[in-house]
Amino acid sequence: MRDRQQNRQQIVVVTGASAGIGRATAVAFGRRGATVAxxxxxxxxxEAAARDVEEAGGTAMAIPTDxxxxxxxxxxxxxxxxxxGTIDVWVNVAFTSVFAPFWEISPEEYARVTEVSYLGFVYGTMSALRRMKPRDRGTIVQVGSALAYRGIPLQSAYCGAKHAIQGFHESLRCELLHERSNVHVTMVQMPxxxxxxxxWVLSRLPNKAQPVPPIYQPEIPASAVLYAxxxxxxxxxWVGGSTVGTLAANAVAPGILDRYLARTGFASQQGDEPRDPDQPVNLWEPADADRDHGAHGPFDDRATDRSYQVWASRHHGLLAGLGAVGATAAVGALASRWRS
Structure with missing residues (x-):
């Protein structure tokens, strides 16, 4: 682990850095003195994210990139x-999505989500490895999701991309281990x-889209990315108790989870207010080209800024115990709800 002085000298690249987890991650690296692209x-x-990084104490370079x-x-x-200078850490975060049943997504929309949310990670990793591998040092962090293991309704394109990243990550990690490389890759699964x-997501839902509760503030995932x-x-x-419970339940009883999500997954991803048909859409063009949307979404009043599970994840032995307990509890709860 680097000491603080070395951290101050880090050069970090963060994709998807203008909002959400990417922006919170860039600011967190800036807070400890890193230079962040x-x-x-x-x-x-x-531009707003660059100002945030510099106000936090870091150095920023904004590079418009698709x-x-x-x-x-x-x-x-x-x-x-x-x-x-030399890139020490590369963090892949950038993504897009479509909220709709599979049969309402066009081939072009599906391809675009895949290109951004999967191939964007591949391309970032290629560019990072091209530089890190000859030096035999460096770290690549893939920002994943519980949906890398467990698909949910209304997000088939995004879930497919996250599943693809998981398989890609595992293959690459095996290859680097085979070579005994000092370049490391790790993945952080988010709630x-x-x-x-x-x-700004492209949505064909009747009501406004929302994350599946519980909802976490982006600073929680950002802290996990830095630790990784x-x-x-x-x-x-794994970040968040919901991620642990979902992945553990899916490993033990995926069929029950299929039926549970079929019953609950449509309502849990929508709020009570009708979707604005004129809301911006970032699939083809950035929604923050002329207006900064910040790191946070519209759920500050419902989002938590703490997670005891993140501490447990940093202590792997305890996490294994929590996972076993979580699997038993989650499967029991899902079975009970399905029977009701």
């Missing part, structure tokens, strides 16, 4: 190393988070 499409969001375009990602990585995506970057030998970290 911020990659995203929206100029207003990027992570679905490998050439743009590679150009951004080259610029970082030319102007800032529902209060991010601006719910204001400092301790990257673990294959993955």
């Amino acid at each position: 911020l990659l995203a499409r929206g100029r207003a969001g990027l 992570t679905a375009d490998h050439e743009q990602v590679e150009a951004a990585a080259a610029r970082v190393e030319d102007e800032l 529902g988070v209060n991010t601006p995506q719910f204001r 970057a400092d301790h990257p030998r673990r294959r993955e970290y």
